[in-house]
Amino acid sequence: MASSGLFFKDGKKRIDYILVYKKSSPQVEKRSTFEKNLRAEGLMLEREPAVTNSDIMFVKIHCPWETLCKYAERMNIRMPFRKKCYYTDWRSKTMGRLLKSWLPRNPMKLDKEALPDLEETDCYTAPFSRARIHHFTINNKDSFFSNSTRSRIVHHMLQRTKYEDGKSKMGINRLLNNGTYEAAFPPHEGSHKSRHPIKTHGAQNHRHLLYERWARWGMWYKYQPLDLIRRYFGEKIGLYFAWLGWYTGMLIPAALVGLFVFLYGLFTMDSSQVSKEICEANETIMCPMCERNCTLQKLNESCIYAKVIIFDRGIVLMISTATVFLEFWKRRRAVLTYDWDLIDWEDEEEELRPQFEAKYSQVERVNPITGKPEPFQPFPDKLSRLMVSVSGIFFMISLVLTAVFAVVVYRLVAMEQFASFKWYFIKKYWQFATSGTGVCINFMIIMSLNVVSLLLTESEWENSFALKMFLFQFVNLNSSIFYIAFFLGRFAGRPGKYNKLFNRWRLEECHPSGCLIDLCLQMGVIMVLKQMWNNFMELGYPLLQNWWSRRKMKRGGQLMEHKISLPQWEKDWNLQPMNLHGLMDEYLEMVLQFGFTTIFVAAFPLAPLLALLNNIIEIRLDAYKFVTQWRRPMPARATDIGIWYGILEGIGVLAVITNAFVIAITSDYIPRFVYAYKYGPCTDQGYRQEKCLKGYVNSSLSVFDLSFRSQANLRGFSLLYRYRDYRAPPWSSAPYEFTLQFWHVLAARLAFIIVFEHLVFGIKSFIAYLIPDMPKDLCDRMRREKYLVQEMMYEAELEHLQKERKKNGKQYHHEWP
Template sequence: MEKPKFSMQSSLINSDIIFVKLHAPWEVLGRYAEQMNVRMPFRRKIYYLPRRYKFMSRIDKQISRFRRWLPKKPMRLDKETLPDLEENDCYTAPFSQQRIHHFIIHNKDTFFNNATRSRIVHHILQRIKYEEGKNKIGLNRLLTNGSYEAAFPLHEGSYRSKNSIRTHGAVNHRHLLYECWASWGVWYKYQPLDLVRRYFGEKIGLYFAWLGWYTGMLFPAAFIGLFVFLYGVTTLDHCQVSKEVCQATDIIMCPVCDKYCPFMRLSDSCVYAKVTHLFDNGATVFFAVFMAVWATVFLEFWKRRRAVIAYDWDLIDWEEEEEEIRPQFEAKYSKKERMNPISGKPEPYQAFADKCSRLIVSASGIFFMICVVIAAVFGIVIYRVVTVSTFAAFKWALIRNNSQVATTGTAVCINFCIIMLLNVLYEKVALLLTNLEQPRTESEWENSFTLKMFLFQFVNLNSSTFYIAFFLGRFTGHPGAYLRLINRWRLEECHPSGCLIDLCMQMGIIMVLKQTWNNFMELGYPLIQNWWTRRKVRQEHGTERKVNFPQWEKDYNLQPMNAYGLFDEYLEMILQFGFTTIFVAAFPLAPLLALLNNIIEIRLDAYKFVTQWRRPLASRAKDIGIWYGILEGIGILSVITNAFVIAITSDFIPRLVYAYKYGPCAGQGEAGQKCMVGYVNASLSVFQISDFENRSEPESDGSEFSGTPLKYCRYRDYRDPPHSLVPYGYTLQFWHVLAARLAFIIVFEHLVFCIKHLISYLIPDLPKDLRDRMRREKYLIQEMMYEAELERLQKERKERKKNGKAHHNEWP
């Protein structure tokens, strides 16, 4: 078997390092391209445009006449700087050496692009035997046992040039990608996905296609979320609830913690009531429904977009090759073999009982780690209930008067630090559990590891948010009968303005800090590592000037792509998608923050791939894999959580019940701001201060408000007054609100799920024009192949006749 040619070169930096450079000649590339069914261009496409597309093309021509007068084209790709990627303008077919005359070959050296050449060479290296023995096969084994330190395809040269790309053109594809894609100056331009695919392969190209599609779909979500927030700003002065809170100088609220927390006027929480209205207003329900529908539309249209990309990149009929068995699996089960139904060869076999036992142990480990997360959240809860009293007794008046906000802010920051520390632990545990399961192939290992890491990170990131949204202030009891942790610490109550402000702070701080930290680690860490490597090289050569090394040594000094491929990039975006959809009813600005981050993220990832990382191996993929199923699961969960946030966390339902049942407009079918008069007073219950427990009784007697000790204070709940038949029992309004909340959850979920399923049904996965193009292309390819074969046969017949006539004339 003919192998790739190679040469050896010692390192200029470290003489102990030897570089082995591989090159595949034309004969090797042709033979293995045929074995791997690599599709190559063989005839220019004849585009079939229906009447409507011809009409649209005329409109585009008219519009283009006006565009040339514009100084720049925002959100456009400067195609004049890109090379003619003729692969997208040609019909393709699996390469065949027997039919080589059918393919468009201008130059054999450039017929197979660099990504395809690297893929073919890697295919050979993965299957070649390096020693005599059953398991002595493949490059991965040599990397695992330390025979080789690294293996990577080379970049096509420097990504910088002294000359302008517009006047002198691009030096190479890497330079072109840097100028048209990875440069920060083109942040508002479309991505050259065809060039990304040609340089990095389909798998990385699909990631950036998905990231660009997700970012583009965030524009309407961010616009509507900003509109909801601005609606709250414009209606703030007309909000009857916030007006009543700000004017309630005569309503004295009960202390929110034991002993050190003082009585407070309800009007002191005027600012928090106004901030709550910015996020919890009449447009919140509409936005929650919109985001649930948006998530479905995003996924459905992504399937259509993926189909178009798969067609353009010749991935429709591509099927993954039969994967090799992982060396660890083979070493563990080498004594048990069975016949592979596909290849017909014997292979190691894992017994069903062994597989089940390992899965049970792995599931137990996952459950244990989730318990660790819950324990961490419980620790944060204890911190909150203990610290609120400490801040209430603080010397600084600013902190003492805002003890609840200070408690929430510090708890969120501590929670963020715990999240980042546990993430390091989760990665090690996920690796241990995945290796314990002994997956058969690399894709099975990757899927198992992905599910564990996503589950760990999702629970770790959102557990505190779930606590604040659905548990904070829900099980505190009431003054005189507070519920306590370990019969000692009184559970934390919501702010007099509600719990939504705590949820907004939690989401805002975590989202900003998480994205800032991720962006720093993605770009800052490789930049620092590469700078340190260059500094060491200059010191070893005893010069401060830039040393010119060959390309393979420059690439070796770059950072390798992480061992899990695109896992970290996808995980970051999927967790962000969860934050953007799951609790978006409580934080409408989440899509806007995600959009701003992703605009930076695209160029940051592009810059990292082009300039800071070694060139990853080009690999093919038809879609984003297991991540799509995770996105669908998050979309379903978001409907449920937003229904509960609106019904339980916000005051939307209590206000609605009051307007229609207990307010001045009760029974009239109206629900304006005039119908909310008296809502604040109706939502507060009365408590007799003499009924306080000894350990809950505040140090102050409240005489600072009226000059005499207070007899009563108010608290948020629907309970009877102390001198009623059932003191502090639930009122009828409480049960009406509870029934309305349950009814809203049921109606909201069923309505949104029906809309989601209707949209999924109405939007086909494959666009009609693409389906017609595929059918027509299949027909034209068959016709062209038939004509080409007929032409070849006629040519051979003419040559035989000509040769036969010549022989006949020579016969004596």
């Protein structure tokens, strides 16, 4: 057993944590003091040199039973003391049996028969106490505390042990930062692979079981073994994968709706009255869209773009799906926190960070809940930290806006160049070339600024850092999209009175078919490229790093047989450490994706489908990465996904507002609606969309007279040209002023925004009201469990007192002469 790398040399003491340092490190005194204090706290340490590197030394840490009990009590760790007994009526039992016998085998269902080691001890739990140790079910002291619990206790001790005399001279994190130690991690439970099939020989360990039943790509259609994930990696990572799986499942209806909208538009685009009129307008000459090199083009040249713009249906349903997702996640989270015994964890176990405790130990106040003194951060200190954080956020956002402005300038310059390009294809489709190259450059800027943000927004506080990173990356990712959706072409002016940037470049206008095609292109390219890049960085980069480390070992003269004889701690040392910010990168990627799938879904209804396909890969990619490519992270506890839930709710609110503006302002839905009811050919005959839109295109185009100009490149053509706007013709009494139809459309747009927002917010609130945060049967189970726990604690205490009285009575009888 000792050779497996999971025990001390004696083969009995289990390794709970590994410290790694270099013999050449000059921090010998700090390391010696730290390890001396660890031994004084009750830990056992054993050194072991590395097999492949003579300069590397491993320190194996074992936490004995007495120390485990002491810190389990201090940390209020809940431990089992009796099997649970649930109250279920005969109807639920009967229905369960009928469903089990009638329903066919579900291929998506996790086959628990294939997980023989996944037998959760379903017991009542209570905070551990050495004085009441007789209450707890202790069949074996070696297995009473799980491996993840043992590692968590040791990590707690490492965080609070001093290495020098001083208030803040404590904690393994500081020793890692100053180079005293190279790494600190709990060991994996063994190899993730086996020579023998798992079906015939079973799993070697939980890591092997996770790989075979979860992390392999062939398991992409299976449910996740969340209980095993939680047992091996801790509740915090277990909740992440539970949330990711739940989010992926809720994307299915949104993806189906988006796909239906896309296919419906695809099959009906040839029958659209508006696209027909654009495709048949071979005599309508549009105004040039750039100042110098753009040639005149006919309206029917925009035929293909007009057919593509079909995305303005099913939006309310897809946004409501986001609300359903958040509400049902509350229920799912409630069930998980109950099953994982986290209901009362926040009140009983959450502790102050050791760095905060050391920094503000001199400033204390009485906790109103516990009545005990605790470190307190003064208001001036809070205010100064807040001002620094806000300043940093504004600086980064201003950097993003500067980058967006640079892309806008590029588009203004590029459209002149592409319009005069020698290649006919580029010259003909210069707008597509401008948008395509602009979005690619914008994507490179987005990824570059994301890297810069990691260096400039560092923070000791996890929630603060997560919020700052989200705000920056959200603005970075969506600023160009907001520009195209709401600003592109809005301030360009009109023919004869165009607005120019720096009095040189004419501001960019929308395509004759509208700005929605540019918005769709921007979203599609950024979403696809970003997902491909994230997948490479999450899996491809660690694979390359691990491959390079193995290659260096071979170049250094290491033999291949060393790989076979390497102990587990050295194999883990050769893996990549988990990201410095833990799960923040994983959550941030998914939350930004959630924003993409909801905020501009009116312009790009295929976004939920792309997100669904990506997430199916993402779950297995993350699983493979956690199980095979990363060192085992410290098993941390959590009751929810933290600040990310509030961010998701904020995105849901923003999605309603943004989609209302996209439909009302960016798309032509409202102008078509106003024309059909007010100006169309069938205003008094009932409303039918396509029939009543006859003549809409001509109504939406204004006239510009070039007869007063003598431009060489315009000779030989009609001097009356069209442009997208609602302005009076030049021969009217008020030339180029806004028409009555413009004000009708504007009023309808404002009214639609108000009605749409109130309608969707009303639906969201109604859905939230209908769906309680906690299932009723779970509430009943919790109440019954609380009652039974009090009864069993009373019975156990009474039984213990009776045994003590009998024992004392016998002792008194023997001592009496």
